[in-house]
Amino acid sequence: MGREAILQGEDSPNEEDKSLRPQSISEMVGQLEVRERLKVVVDAAVKRDEPLGHILFDGPPGLGKTTFATCIPKDLGVNFQLTSGPALQAPKDLIPYLTNADEKSILFIDEIHRLPKSVEEYLYTAMEDFRIDIVLGEGTNARTINLQVKPFTLIGATTRSGMLTAPLRDRFPLREHLDFYTHEELAEIIRRNSRKLDVTIEDDASLEISERSRGTPRVANNRLRWIRDYVTSKADGHISLQLARDAMAMQEIDALGLDNQDRKYLTTIIRVFGGGPAGVEAIAHTMNAAPETLADEVEPFLLRTELLVRTPRGRMVTTKAVEHIQTHIGR
Ligand SMILES: Nc1ncnc2c1ncn2[C@@H]1O[C@H](COP(=O)(O)OP(=O)(O)OP(=O)(O)O)[C@@H](O)[C@H]1O
Numbered sequence: 001m002g003r004e005a006i007l008q009g010e011d012s013p014n015e016e017d018k019s020l021r022p023q024s025i026s027e028m029v030g031q032l033e034v035r036e037r038l039k040v041v042v043d044a045a046v047k048r049d050e051p052l053g054h055i056l057f058d059g060p061p062g063l064g065k066t067t068f069a070t071c072i073p074k075d076l077g078v079n080f081q082l083t084s085g086p087a088l089q090a091p092k093d094l095i096p097y098l099t100n101a102d103e104k105s106i107l108f109i110d111e112i113h114r115l116p117k118s119v120e121e122y123l124y125t126a127m128e129d130f131r132i133d134i135v136l137g138e139g140t141n142a143r144t145i146n147l148q149v150k151p152f153t154l155i156g157a158t159t160r161s162g163m164l165t166a167p168l169r170d171r172f173p174l175r176e177h178l179d180f181y182t183h184e185e186l187a188e189i190i191r192r193n194s195r196k197l198d199v200t201i202e203d204d205a206s207l208e209i210s211e212r213s214r215g216t217p218r219v220a221n222n223r224l225r226w227i228r229d230y231v232t233s234k235a236d237g238h239i240s241l242q243l244a245r246d247a248m249a250m251q252e253i254d255a256l257g258l259d260n261q262d263r264k265y266l267t268t269i270i271r272v273f274g275g276g277p278a279g280v281e282a283i284a285h286t287m288n289a290a291p292e293t294l295a296d297e298v299e300p301f302l303l304r305t306e307l308l309v310r311t312p313r314g315r316m317v318t319t320k321a322v323e324h325i326q327t328h329i330g331r
């Protein structure tokens with residue numbers, strides 16, 4: 001698959017996201033410790049005139065893994081190639097990226113936990129010694145040549161660091177976990193992006209939206225876009241607290257920021273599984289959803305906000321979740 005195809009594939013579902021995505025690490029809000037550590041390794045690499053060490057980002061969707069990966073090469077002024085685990089089905093799919101990589105350029109592999117084993121093993125010597133084996137010819141005539149590639153930096157991103165093998169994980173000198181954002185950080189992102197979207201917003205409205213954005217910049221941006229449409233259609237285009245609330249009520253986003261899917265997940269455990277424990281596969285079956293979607297997109301925030309707990313025997317809702325669902329239904 002060509003690089004363009006992969007790039008388009010990556011960008012099309014989030015075309016909207018692009019206009020709000022920070023273009024440099026200094027434009028990013030929050031993740032202070034991560035940014036500080038990155039600054040250290042970037043400064044050191046520049047001073048020594050060496051390629052940056054490989055970096056792995058992990059954390060739930062929408063917290064900035066791709067944003068970091070795209071800002072680093074921009075800040076360094078180096079070339080950037082992008083691909084993803086599922087797009088690399090065999091070592092031969094990886095070879096063009098490795099041979100095209102300029103010195104100190106960045107190769108970004110998204111969803112790196114989905115690399116097939118053969119590709120992963122092929123990466124080891126490329127990451128460690130910047131060396132790859134290429135097989136020429138076939139059958140008994142086949143011979144292997146050893147090729148040196150330019151020293152490059154691999155940036156990997158994953159929502160499932162637990163699914164990475166230890167040998168791959170250990171080859172990243174810097175591993176950064178991105179965590180959920182505070183309300184204040186999200187409010188800051190909302191204020192900045194309101195300006196980018198050319199809409200005015202009250203401070204109490206940006207705080208209210210941030211409180212209902214599940215600690216996630218992507219969610220905050222989606223909420224903001226919807227509210228902007230709402231106030232443009234129903235009012236004069238200025239976002240007040242009341243209009244923000246009305247707009248979110250229309251999308252059935254509750255006070256904790258949960259949407260229909262989150263509540264359906266909790267009610268399924270409560271109604272069908274007596275509050276749990278229940279396995280994620282069983283819950284997914286009942287909801288007619290994919291277990292991966294639940295594990296990646298729904299559960300992290302519910303766990304974080306103590307609406308859900310994971311036990312050795314499966315997922316269980318907490319009293320807080322039961323109360324929240326009751327008040328929501330009782331409304
Ligand atoms: N620190 C930040 N400051 C400002 N905006 C941010 C920040 N992090 C993320 N965003 C915004 O959130 C959007 C989603 O972030 P991004 O695409 O980097 O998430 P991700 O971690 O790669 O998610 P996924 O796992 O789904 O690929 C970005 O387009 C950007 O607009």
Ligand SMILES: [Mg+2]
Binds near residue numbers: 157
């Ligand atoms: Mg991403």
